Amino acid sequence: MATESHKARTGAECVIEGIERAGVKTVFGLPGGAVLDIFARLYHAPFEFILSRHEQGATHMADGYARATGKVGCCIVTSGPGATNTVTGLATANMDGIPLVCITGQVPLNMIGNDAFQEADTVGITRAVTKHNFLVRNVDDLPRIMAEAFHIASTGKPGPVVIDVPKDIQRASTKVPPPKAVCLRGYKPVLDGHPKQIARLAEAINRSQRPIFYVGGGVIAGDASAELTALARKAMIPVTTTLMGLGAFPETDPLSLRMLGMHGSVAANMAVSHCDLLVSIGARFDDRVTGKISEFAPRAIKAHIDIDPSAIDKSVQTDIPVVGHVKRVLRCLLEMVEPRQRTEWLDQVSKWRDKHPFTYNRKTSDMLPQYVIEQVYEISGGNAIIVTDVGQHQMWAAHFYKYTKPRTFLSSGGLGTMGFGLPAAIGAQAARRDALVVVLAGDGSIQMNFQEMVVAVEHRLPVKVVILNNGYLGMVRQWQEMFYKREYSMSRLGLTHRTPVEHISPPPGHTYLPDFVKLAEAHGALGLRVTEKKDAPKTLRKALETDGPVVVDCVVKSDENVYPMVPPGASLMEMVQSMA
Amino acid sequence: MMKHVITAIVENQPGVLARIVGLISGRGFNIETLNVAPTQDPTISRLTIKVPGDDRVLEQVTKQLNKLVDVIKVSDLTQKNYLNRELILVEVAAPSSKRSEIIELANLFDAKVVSVQRNSLTIQMVGEQENIDDFLALLKPFQILDVSRSGVIAVARGEQAGGRS
Numbered sequence A: 001m002a003t004e005s006h007k008a009r010t011g012a013e014c015v016i017e018g019i020e021r022a023g024v025k026t027v028f029g030l031p032g033g034a035v036l037d038i039f040a041r042l043y044h045a046p047f048e049f050i051l052s053r054h055e056q057g058a059t060h061m062a063d064g065y066a067r068a069t070g071k072v073g074c075c076i077v078t079s080g081p082g083a084t085n086t087v088t089g090l091a092t093a094n095m096d097g098i099p100l101v102c103i104t105g106q107v108p109l110n111m112i113g114n115d116a117f118q119e120a121d122t123v124g125i126t127r128a129v130t131k132h133n134f135l136v137r138n139v140d141d142l143p144r145i146m147a148e149a150f151h152i153a154s155t156g157k158p159g160p161v162v163i164d165v166p167k168d169i170q171r172a173s174t175k176v177p178p179p180k181a182v183c184l185r186g187y188k189p190v191l192d193g194h195p196k197q198i199a200r201l202a203e204a205i206n207r208s209q210r211p212i213f214y215v216g217g218g219v220i221a222g223d224a225s226a227e228l229t230a231l232a233r234k235a236m237i238p239v240t241t242t243l244m245g246l247g248a249f250p251e252t253d254p255l256s257l258r259m260l261g262m263h264g265s266v267a268a269n270m271a272v273s274h275c276d277l278l279v280s281i282g283a284r285f286d287d288r289v290t291g292k293i294s295e296f297a298p299r300a301i302k303a304h305i306d307i308d309p310s311a312i313d314k315s316v317q318t319d320i321p322v323v324g325h326v327k328r329v330l331r332c333l334l335e336m337v338e339p340r341q342r343t344e345w346l347d348q349v350s351k352w353r354d355k356h357p358f359t360y361n362r363k364t365s366d367m368l369p370q371y372v373i374e375q376v377y378e379i380s381g382g383n384a385i386i387v388t389d390v391g392q393h394q395m396w397a398a399h400f401y402k403y404t405k406p407r408t409f410l411s412s413g414g415l416g417t418m419g420f421g422l423p424a425a426i427g428a429q430a431a432r433r434d435a436l437v438v439v440l441a442g443d444g445s446i447q448m449n450f451q452e453m454v455v456a457v458e459h460r461l462p463v464k465v466v467i468l469n470n471g472y473l474g475m476v477r478q479w480q481e482m483f484y485k486r487e488y489s490m491s492r493l494g495l496t497h498r499t500p501v502e503h504i505s506p507p508p509g510h511t512y513l514p515d516f517v518k519l520a521e522a523h524g525a526l527g528l529r530v531t532e533k534k535d536a537p538k539t540l541r542k543a544l545e546t547d548g549p550v551v552v553d554c555v556v557k558s559d560e561n562v563y564p565m566v567p568p569g570a571s572l573m574e575m576v577q578s579m580a
Numbered sequence B: 001m002m003k004h005v006i007t008a009i010v011e012n013q014p015g016v017l018a019r020i021v022g023l024i025s026g027r028g029f030n031i032e033t034l035n036v037a038p039t040q041d042p043t044i045s046r047l048t049i050k051v052p053g054d055d056r057v058l059e060q061v062t063k064q065l066n067k068l069v070d071v072i073k074v075s076d077l078t079q080k081n082y083l084n085r086e087l088i089l090v091e092v093a094a095p096s097s098k099r100s101e102i103i104e105l106a107n108l109f110d111a112k113v114v115s116v117q118r119n120s121l122t123i124q125m126v127g128e129q130e131n132i133d134d135f136l137a138l139l140k141p142f143q144i145l146d147v148s149r150s151g152v153i154a155v156a157r158g159e160q161a162g163g164r165s
């Protein structure tokens, strides 16, 4: 109940108080009728506000802010269409376990359910794409709900939380103070792993001849890279990561086997298929990782360390489950595992690695997308924060750039959201002003949220957008080439060779639209284009060294494929290296 | 397919039921019966859900339910020692020629006639689901006009000994 001594605030003020108390430095969003009371208070907010041009953009910005820092990202949008526009961003964050708090305006309580103007059942719509959501029915609950939302978003397996605040609640007044501590009787994440299971795992590691660590985004979320690296080096255990785990373990380390799975390295997939102990650390046995599940690590004892009890045994039965915070569990293991050499196993693994690195045709005079990414790696010295969109370029960004630190590879892994890259990069850059933030985008994906470029320009957020323009929805084209009789149905973006049913009549003088250089310029950014391989290093260097947002349209060879590839449903041993 | 009886102790708040039902039905399970009511603590409700499904999948559902912030505790009672009851109200056609036969049957099942109409009887029965099913099967030939079942409610036996505060 209200402590009389606490001063009265409106609901809108409680929202701002809650955000401030959570330590958020930058909030993203876009106003509308049902949140005007909150925006009225934001006029004097104690934190920075970045106005996106689309609410999906705002959610991805908050997401990028969270991925780059580990802190909770926050966005504020209006009811109805504002709220529905956040759904993709929330689902993206939910799949990857990214902490967000999204505040949505709502029509006044007494109008809910009446199909009022700009009413949407936001808690109903977002239920399946959030970790939790709230509809505030009483302003006295709001200080508590604000605190709970940030707590839920950032603890356990992190995730997005929506707070739907009706307009009359924003205007109502309360004297209830923010709670000193959050106490939720239905929500108590387990932090310490069960000592008996940890002991079993340590013993399994000590006994194992051919162990492997299979590492996911949980190690990054749990801030456990240092512990993982120390453990792997002490016990000499090779490490492979998922897409979400890139950066959790230095890929320049001799123990790194790089990424596994559908587009994983030969070494990683071979090692998983031959290991006698597979320790999954903060990873969830996603189908893009395991391939045919019955043949995934078939001879191995399987152990699984995860903070989320429901991740255990979800798709793969584990022999040694450890529910707990990765950092704590790895610390315990570090004390219990014995130093080892494992010469034989490591020799075998290095043979695979040295014989089958990620590769492409380096001799050709064609400008290949892989080459462009390798140039970005060289020029940035491997020190950039790379943000990707979704498609072939995303996989090449995993192959041809080596990640050595957590939070330097930001990508929509679980949902695979095209259009994630640019807004997420803006959010990351807002949080890490001094970092070199580079978006590796496809020409399809970048068109999905290009409107946010003005945000980068007006806030002087110097993100570099490198478009790998192959004139196709490339990943779709690759699947059609490999599995759909080379019928490129609706995957062509260039104005020639389109599908007959599209009835395209290309405007004279154009072979591709939009003109990304002009588009960049129209948004106030520098636009560059490179079409020849020999010009790429110079243009990319110019782009990366320019002080401000830049878009580089790299017109690359159109029909490159991502290899190796494990066809969907096949086992990891059945990697395809090239088209026959 | 194995039928699972799951009970959940949850916050007594709007939206909680929708979340639980959404989680279960969103994974393609059909909720056979569902019962919810507040406990002796009015801020907490107890749910009893009966769902058919294989053990492994239901274990995953139980874990997912546990993950919900508003869910305080979940148990799958199927493997445990538990009590279950269901209440039904059934209206059965009862011309005077059949009436005593029906009443006799009801008595055998400890069921009670709660309303008498000119051509029908309304009977209340409380019991374990299997007995209820047996009773309804035996009533069937008399022509069941209407039936309303509460769905199963269940508690584990003696687990709370010592008592919740």
Ligand SMILES: Cc1ncc(C[n+]2csc(CCOP(=O)(O)OP(=O)(O)O)c2C)c(N)n1
Binding pocket: A389, A390, A391, A392, A393, A394, A416, A417, A418, A419, A441, A442, A443, A444, A445, A446, A468, A470, A472, A473, A474, A475, A476
């Ligand atoms: C929002 C969304 N719509 C559709 C898809 C399906 N999809 C996956 S990859 C891809 C093609 C991406 O093309 P582009 O951005 O040009 O990248 P490329 O594969 O050519 O590198 C598509 C359409 C998706 N992942 N996200």
